[in-house]
Amino acid sequence: MRWLSDNFHTLLVADWDEEYTVFQPDSGKTHFFNQMSMEMLSFLSRRPVSIEEICDYLSRQSGQTPDENFQDNIEKILYHFNALGLVKKEN
Amino acid sequence: MDKDKSVEQTNHSESAQKMCKPSSVKKQKRRMLLKGTAALPVVMTLYSGAALARTSNITGEAASVTEAVFVNTGNGPQLLCVLPKEKLDSGAYDLGETPGYTLITNPPINPLTDDPATILVKKNAQLENCHLLGGIMISGAAFTSIAAKTSVFDNLMIL
Numbered sequence: 001m002r003w004l005s006d007n008f009h010t011l012l013v014a015d016w017d018e019e020y021t022v023f024q025p026d027s028g029k030t031h032f033f034n035q036m037s038m039e040m041l042s043f044l045s046r047r048p049v050s051i052e053e054i055c056d057y058l059s060r061q062s063g064q065t066p067d068e069n070f071q072d073n074i075e076k077i078l079y080h081f082n083a084l085g086l087v088k089k090e091n
Numbered sequence: 092m093d094k095d096k097s098v099e100q101t102n103h104s105e106s107a108q109k110m111c112k113p114s115s116v117k118k119q120k121r122r123m124l125l126k127g128t129a130a131l132p133v134v135m136t137l138y139s140g141a142a143l144a145r146t147s148n149i150t151g152e153a154a155s156v157t158e159a160v161f162v163n164t165g166n167g168p169q170l171l172c173v174l175p176k177e178k179l180d181s182g183a184y185d186l187g188e189t190p191g192y193t194l195i196t197n198p199p200i201n202p203l204t205d206d207p208a209t210i211l212v213k214k215n216a217q218l219e220n221c222h223l224l225g226g227i228m229i230s231g232a233a234f235t236s237i238a239a240k241t242s243v244f245d246n247l248m249i250l
Contacts, residue, residue, distance in 0.1 A: 030137040037132035064130060077132045084136065 002048035003078055005041055006088045013038075027085055036062060040077065041086060048090045051075055148186040148237050149179070152227040156214045159228035162194055162247050167201050169194040170214065171247070172221035173229050184227055189243050195220050 012023040020033040022041075033041070036058060043049065043057050055074050059066040081087040153159045161168035174191040175184035195217040200210055218228055229237075238244040 032133075032135040032137070034133040036130075037134050040132050058132075062130060073131055077134065080134060084134075 002050050002090045003044055003054070003082075003087050004048040004090050005044040005081075006085060008041065008045035011086075024084070024086065029084070031084070031086075037077070040074070041081070044081075044087055051078065054078070148188070148190055148240065149183050150186060150229055150233040150237070151183050153230040153233070156211070156218050156228065158230045159214070159218070160231055160234045161214070164194065166196065167199055168210075168214075169196055169200075170217040170221055170228060171234070171244075172217075172224060172226035174224070174226045186237065189241055190237060192243070193221075193224065193226065 007026060010025055012025070014021045018035045020035075020038045022031040022033055022038075023029075024031065039061055040054060040058060043054065049057075051071065051074065055066045055071050058064075058074065059070065064070065078087060082089065156170075160171040162171050172193050172195050173184075173186060174193065176187040177185050179185055197220055198213045198216050200213045200217075202210065205213065221228060234244065
C-alpha cells in the first residue's frame with residue numbers, strides 16, 4: 001500500500017520557525033505541525049510512497065535509526081492524516 | 092499577524108506573562124511538544140467552532156415557562172415544543188440540523204377571558220404535555236439563534 005497527500009496544493013501554510021500552521025480549506029480546520037510532520041506531508045505530496053520509504057526518508061532527515069517503534073508511530077500519524085483528509089491511500 | 096510583530100508582542104508582554112504563569116507554562120509545554128519533539132511528527136488540530144455550530148443546534152431548556160416561546164395562534168398562545176435529537180452529557184440538547192417541533196394546544200389558553208394566574212397554570216400544563224412528548228421549551232434567545240440559521244421556524248409568530 002502507498003500513501004499520497006490529498007489536495008496538498010490547496011493547503012495554506014504559514015512557517016513560524018520550524019512550527020507550521022496549516023489551514024485546510026476543504027474542512028475549514030487549522031492544524032499545527034512540527035518540522036517532521038511538515039516534512040512528512042511535503043514528502044507525500046511528491047509521489048505515492050510506502051510506509052518504509054517514509055520512514056527511511058524521515059529517519060535520514062532527523063538523523064535517527066528507524067526501528068519498529070518509529071515505524072509504528074509514523075503509521076499512526078499516517079492514519080491520523082488520513083482521518084483528517086490530508087492524505088489518501090493508493091493500493 | 093506577521094512573525095516580526097509576534098516576536099515584538101512576545102517581548103513587550105514579558106511582565107504580563109509573569110502575571111499569568113500557569114498559562115505561560117501551558118504555552119511552553121505546547122511549544123515543547125511541537126518544537127522539541129523533533130524525533131516524531133506532531134499534529135494538533137483546531138476545530139472551527141463556527142463550523143460545528145453550523146452543523147447542529149445545541150441549546151438548553153428555557154429556565155422557566157415565563158421565558159419560553161409561545162406561538163400566537165387563532166386559538167390562543169401555544170407552547171413551541173421543540174423535539175431534541177438527543178440529550179448531551181453536559182445536560183444540553185442537540186436539536187439537530189433541522190429542529191423538529193410541535194405546538195401544544197392543550198389546555199387552550201384564552202388571553203381575553205383567562206386571568207394571569209390561570210394563564211400561568213395553563214402554560215405550565217402545556218409544558219407538562221410537551222415533556223410527555225419528549226420535547227423541551229426553548230427561550231426567545233435560543234429561538235432567535237436557531238431561526239437565524241435555519242428556516243424551520245419561518246411563518247411562526249411568537250409572543
